[in-house]
Amino acid sequence: MNDSSTLVTPAEQPMTWSGWGDPTLRPGLSPRAEAHLARWIGPLERHTPPVALEDxxxxxxxxxxxxxxxxxxxxxxxxxxxxxxxxxxxxxxxxxxxxxxxxxxxxxxxxxxxxxxxxxxxxxxxxxxxxxxxxxxxxxxxxxxxxxxxxxxxxxxxxxxxxxxxxxxxxxxxxxxxxxxxxxxxxxxxxxxxxxxxxxxxxxxxxxxxxxxxxxxxxxxxxxxxxxxxxxxxxxxxxxxxxxxxxxxxxxxxxxATAAGPDxxxxxxxxxxxxxxxxxxxxxxxxxPEQEVHEAWAAPSFAAGAEVLRELVQSDAAPDVCRLSDEDETRVFLQQTEGLKGSGFRGYLKLRGYGEGCLVILGWSGRSDGIALRRAAATRILREHGLLRLGAKPGEAWAHGRFSGPYLRDDLMDRGVFVETLETSTTWSRIPTLYTAVRDALTDTLTGLGTPPIVMCHISHVYESGCSLYFTWIARQDVGRELEQWQAAKQAAGDAIIGAGGTITHHHAVGTDHRRWMxxxxxxxxxxxxxxxxxxxxxxxxxxxxxxxxxxxxx
The missing domain is CATH 3.30.465.10 (Uridine Diphospho-n-acetylenolpyruvylglucosamine Reductase; domain 3)
Structure with a gap:
């Protein structure tokens, strides 16, 4: 059971001007995650901390x-x-x-x-x-x-x-x-x-x-x-x-509710x-809620996991939290999460016939008896699709660190790393096309600039007719051209989203970054x-x- 008190504790420090949140709470990369990332994009040696406030x-x-x-x-x-x-x-x-x-x-x-x-x-x-x-x-x-x-x-x-x-x-x-x-x-x-x-x-x-x-x-x-x-x-x-x-x-x-014209x-x-x-x-x-429970399952592929989430929501059995990571995001999560042996864990998944494996995080909130009934309904569907139950530890690890992601961005930027996110959504029938289009656009664009990326994705919001896709990408910064590098990646990904029938934003809003596609x-x-x-x-x-x-x- 997750300790829900972590959700109701007000922030004690104001937001720092140079990054996210309270810098004294910044977790940083785990040694395993740093070594893994260095194998993908190169050594994380360049230190680019922010200037002093007075400067x-x-x-x-x-x-x-x-x-x-x-x-x-x-x-x-x-x-x-x-x-x-x-x-x-x-x-x-x-x-x-x-x-x-x-x-x-x-x-x-x-x-x-x-x-x-x-x-x-x-x-x-x-x-x-x-x-x-x-x-x-x-x-x-x-x-x-x-x-x-x-x-x-x-x-x-x-x-x-x-x-x-x-x-x-x-x-x-x-x-x-x-x-x-x-x-x-x-x-x-x-x-x-x-x-x-x-x-x-x-x-x-x-x-x-x-x-x-x-x-x-x-x-x-x-x-x-x-x-x-x-x-x-x-x-x-x-x-x-x-x-x-x-x-x-x-x-x-x-x-x-009202019928007095448009809402x-x-x-x-x-x-x-x-x-x-x-x-x-x-x-x-x-x-x-009387109780909050998080647990993890493994799907053999991102496509297979998406199909399970579709059936969960269309069968009215979706948990309150439904999250599916693709193979690359699963690999990074396991390396960053303390207490989970990333390489050994992946070996276990391969031994069970799940390849690299895709992590599924599910969460329920409410009365204990209601959660038991809902979990039973979801479990039946998960087992029918052959998903592998991983237990509470990965689910609770995700819940414990669910608000810490932006701190990791600060740590990566200190090391000269370009890290960014975007999100979109579309209908279930278009998900494979949208997923591939955005991944290819980001990979091709950044590789063409000489900074090949890691592109990760997860589904985090599900509906009867479709779901969201949330992308994270990491690459070396193009030194001296960091904003141009960001602009190229953003333009390519935005064009790919529109071309594949997605929305330009599912929940981050429009602001300045997305208005060109309105x-x-x-x-x-x-x-x-x-x-x-x-x-x-x-x-x-x-x-x-x-x-x-x-x-x-x-x-």
């Missing part, structure tokens, strides 16, 4: 005294900050390009000031002032975006503020009879979960960014948690939402701060619909310039 370059703040005074009158003296550290911390999110720039000392695009509202009314007043003063506003939650979603892009404006919502961090209300909880947007995942657990409930939403991501960020980016097969994605949880926009207040969510809540969910600022979100919650995703008329919403709610265009929508000349 990070920023431009002088361009916020004029009149506007600064007006903002201070709204949020108070302590609510407007422009010190060096705070500006650097808000100079982007946690994408690979974001970190490359800051680690090298480049934060010249940092916001001119960071404003901390404490209420819906203060958010509305700040937006009104921003329109009057002609300054751009980037809503800022946990700062965990990996697709450029909080980049300080000014668009046509000379000045820009980050609107940091971390002071709006209350659990406003729980309607226990209706199983609904209302949150302010700046409440982080662990704080929200801890507040709910004290009352006997859970949100059940655990993305990899959970420790630092915020409730408002979940909703604004249409987030999907690791237990989405059981608890559902965030868009399935949104009952009501309150939005402050430059044009006024919006509030949606009168009833659990306008979903114009807000996934809007990425372009239409307004989420100031309250009412979400469906669940009774806190016309492919929704069509030129769909983009025009989004622009019309933007023009109605934010007619001067102050909110989060450069995100979600493609350049006007691009369609």
């Amino acid at each position: 990070v370059r920023t431009s002088p703040s361009r916020l004029d005294d009149t506007t600064r005074a007006a903002l201070t009158a709204i949020v108070g003296q302590e609510g407007v900050r422009d010190d060096h550290r705070t500006r650097v911390e808000h100079a982007g999110g946690k994408s690979y390009p974001d970190l490359l720039r800051r680690r090298r000392g480049d934060a010249v695009a940092a916001p001119d000031a960071i404003v901390y509202p404490r209420s819906h009314d203060e958010v509305a007043a700040v937006l009104e002032q921003a329109v009057e003063s002609g300054i751009a506003v980037v809503p800022f939650g946990g700062g965990t975006s990996v697709v450029g979603g909080v980049e300080p892009e000014r668009g046509p404006f000379d000045s820009l503020i980050a609107l940091d919502l971390s002071h709006m961090d209350r659990l406003v209300d729980i309607d226990e009879e209706s199983l609904l909880a209302t949150f302010e947007p700046g409440m982080r995942g662990p704080e929200a979960e801890a507040a709910l657990r004290r009352r006997g409930y859970t949100l059940g939403h655990f993305p990899q960014s959970y420790v630092y991501a915020s409730i408002g960020g979940y909703v604004a980016t249409r987030s999907a948690g690791q237990a989405s097969s059981g608890y559902g994605r965030i868009d399935e949880k949104v009952h009501a939402v309150r939005l402050a926009t430059p044009a006024g207040e919006l509030s949606f969510g009168r009833a659990p 306008l809540r979903h114009a807000v969910v996934g809007s990425e701060g372009l239409l307004g600022v989420i100031t309250e979100a009412t979400l469906r919650v669940h009774h806190a 016309t492919d995703e929704v069509g030129s008329l769909g983009v025009a619909m989004l622009r019309s919403l933007k023009d109605t709610l934010d007619p001067t265009g102050i909110l989060n310039p450069g995100k979600l929508l493609p350049d006007p000349d691009a369609g």
Whole structure:
């Protein structure tokens, strides 16, 4: 049984400006994993640590005294900050390009000031002032975006503020009879979960960014948690939402279901701060689980494992967590996980006729008696397909380290390694084509640049009609051309996704990184619909310039 207390402990340290999370918690590569990686991409010798904070370059703040005074009158003296550290911390999110720039000392695009509202009314007043003063506003939650979603892009404006919502961090209300909880947007995942657990409930939403991501960020980016097969994605949880926009207040969510026209809540969910600022979100919650169980199985191939997951979900037997790693990701996981002898374990799989083996992680959450029934139903299907039960140890190892992946990226970047992720989804019938297309695009592109990669993949979210594919790739950095290397890989993979019938993003959102494919995703008329919403709610265009929508000349 997994100790669920690890899911409800708030982060004790703020997010570091140069990487992920609390640097004192950084696990680093295991010796076995380092040796294994070196055999694939070469020795990990070059050390490229980030510069010192005082050496990070920023431009002088361009916020004029009149506007600064007006903002201070709204949020108070302590609510407007422009010190060096705070500006650097808000100079982007946690994408690979974001970190490359800051680690090298480049934060010249940092916001001119960071404003901390404490209420819906203060958010509305700040937006009104921003329109009057002609300054751009980037809503800022946990700062965990990996697709450029909080980049300080000014668009046509000379000045820009980050609107940091971390002071709006209350659990406003729980309607226990209706199983609904209302949150302010700046409440982080662990704080929200801890507040709910004290009352006997859970949100059940655990993305990899959970420790630092915020409730408002979940909703604004249409987030999907690791237990989405059981608890559902965030868009399935949104009952009501309150939005402050430059044009006024919006509030949606009168009833659990309605036929009163299109569901306008979903114009807000996934809007990425372009239409307004989420100031309250009412979400469906669940009774806190009595038990949590994780276990592992082995499939003989990625295709065979995918077929089993398809049958599980289409037979209504899918666990809350359904995760299948391909052969390469399985190999890396076993090398990195302490207590599992990677080479010996693979030898055992080969001896049993499972080749390299593909790791399947399954997790159940809920009442003990319910878990027993659900596990029995799933086990029957797994055994019918010939999967090999590996027991609890690999499953619990995954659960224990489920939020530590971004720390490993920091360690690899210190060693001159290019490491990046992307995710997509499509129908079950298209999964083999999409999987091959993206792997080939990344492998061919990076090999052509002289930096052959390891390309790994897993399925992490399943639906009756299809599933997600989450890719991770690792290669030597192309020294002196790191951003160009990233751009080439991203372009090739994005084009391959669109060509193979996938979505350009399943749960990371669009931000700056994916907006060039939005016309492919929704069509030129769909983009025009989004622009019309933007023009109605934010007619001067102050909110989060450069995100979600493609350049006007691009369609």
